[in-house]
Amino acid sequence: MVRSNRLPPLSLYIHFPWCIRKCPYCDFNSHAVKESIPEAEYIEALLRDLARDLEYFGLDRAVVSIFMGGGTPSLFSPPMLDRLLAGIRGLVSLAVDCEITLEANPGTFESGKFREFRALGINRLSIGIQSFQDRHLQTLGRVHSAAEAITAAEIAVAAGFENFNLDLMFGLPGQSEAEAFDDVRLATGLRPAHISFYQLTLEPNTYFHKFPPRLPDDEVIFAAQKRSQAWLAEHGYSQYEVSAYASxxxxxxxxxxxxxxxxxxxxxxxxxxxxxxxxxxPSNIVRTAKPRNPEQYLREPWTVSRSRIELNQLPLEFAMNRLRLRDGFRLSEFEVATGLSGEALAAPLRNGLVEGLLELADGFYRCSARGWDFLDVLLEKFVPE
Known part of the structure; x- marks a missing residue:
């Protein structure tokens, strides 16, 4: 065991649970707007929530990043988001270069507010495009058109967002290899700083899981993925994580x-x-969870779920995250992040190397090309017996 007083960087995630419509593939905690969003009430509840967490944990670390996700945070008005950010700044210190991301849909209603969002200090957008083809957008239940998707990226640039992400999905129902590739080709032409490119999966508790659409064959999906990844690399987008590409x-x-x-x-x-x-x-790393139902969340008081990560789970928890990154990790980084000795990873790392799922270079353990394609198989080696 390697006890460390050095605690990791601190980020803040803020969840907005409302959407215009619930997409059939979405397993996030999102709810279609029925009448109107209780914006002011929700913002004040968020600030009380943050204050309670800070008091409970006694945190005085600066926040290095804020991510507003959902749901669709861009449904909220700029004045309400201004109130939220001002309240956060009154409760915690933000790093000088704090990254502040807002997830947004490309519909006209949201993109019309991009310039105001930028004026609030939000310096990164993540725009949920998914596809640039209308028939696939309709299948996915999206409320925007292909034309609006393109316009949203252009508006983001005009609004002063040098750093914005476009979300793309592949392996869509009825999607050909050429169609998946065309989406990526069009996205790179819009020159976002970042592209998220990930395969559609049929998650439990979704409409698509209950009524599965017919997806392309695995060979078509794999060919589309490899062709698109080659294009991204050729056009300056480096894959630094399983589904993340930065320019x-x-x-x-x-x-x-x-x-x-x-x-x-x-x-x-x-x-x-x-x-x-x-x-x-390593003995006091705590997971927290807040009530999922928005109405319950607004009806206080409620109880925060808190649980400590067991020591024998830490190797798997660490590997599930770090092995998603292309650059992998050094054993010293595992020791600093968890407080455990590198010996806790000896057996799974050895087995991963023997089976060709891992490679070791310059002291870094990282996924091999094969391990990248079979990450789930590799992670099974870190499951405690």
Whole structure:
């Protein structure tokens, strides 16, 4: 055991649970708007939630990133988001270069507010495109058109967002290899700083899981993925995580998500939000969860779910995150992040190397090309007996 007083960086995740419509593939805690969103009430509940977490954990670390996700945070008005950010700044200190991301849909209603969002200090957008083809957008239940998707990216640039992400999905019902590739080709032409490119999966508790659509054959999906990845690499987008591609430099990688993947700490506020806070390594790393139902969340008081991560689970928890990153990790980083000795990883790392799922270079353990394609198989080796 390697006890460390050095605690990881701290991020803040804020969940907004409302959407215009619930998409059939979505397993996030999101709810279609029935009449109107109780904006002011929800913002004040978020700030009370944050204050309680800060008091409980006694946190005085600066926040290095904020991510407003959902749901659709861009449904909220700029004045309400201004109130939220002002309240956060009154409760915690933000790093000078704090990354502040807002998830947004490309519909006209949301994109019309991009310039106001930028004026609030929000310096990164993540725009949920999914596809640039209308028939696939309709199948996915999206409320925007292909034309609106393109316009949203252009508006983001005009609004002053040098750093924005476009979300794309592949392996869609009825999607050909060429159609998946065309989406990526069009996205790179819009020159976002970041592209998220991930395969549609049929998650439990979704409409698509209950009524599965017919998906392309595995061979078509794999060919589309490889062709698209080659194009991204040729056009300056480096794959630094399983489904994340950044242009130009590491500065365009999502700092908030990297903190997750590097086993950093994060406060989670909002309906259904989760957090992970290290107080003393390795014996006091706490997971938190807030009530999922928005109405329950607004009806206080409610109880925060808190649970410590068991010591024998820490190797798996660490590996599940760090092995998603291309650059992998050193054993010293595992020791600093968890407080455990590197010996705790000896057996799974050895087995991963023997089976060709891992490679070791310059002291870094990282996925091999084969391990990248069979990450689930590799992670099974870290499951405690």
């Amino acid at each position: 130009t430099s590491t500065a365009n990688q999502c700092r908030h998500n990297r903190n997750y993947w590097q086993f950093g700490d994060y406060l989670g506020i909002g309906a259904g939000a989760h957090g992970k806070i290290s107080q003393a390594l």
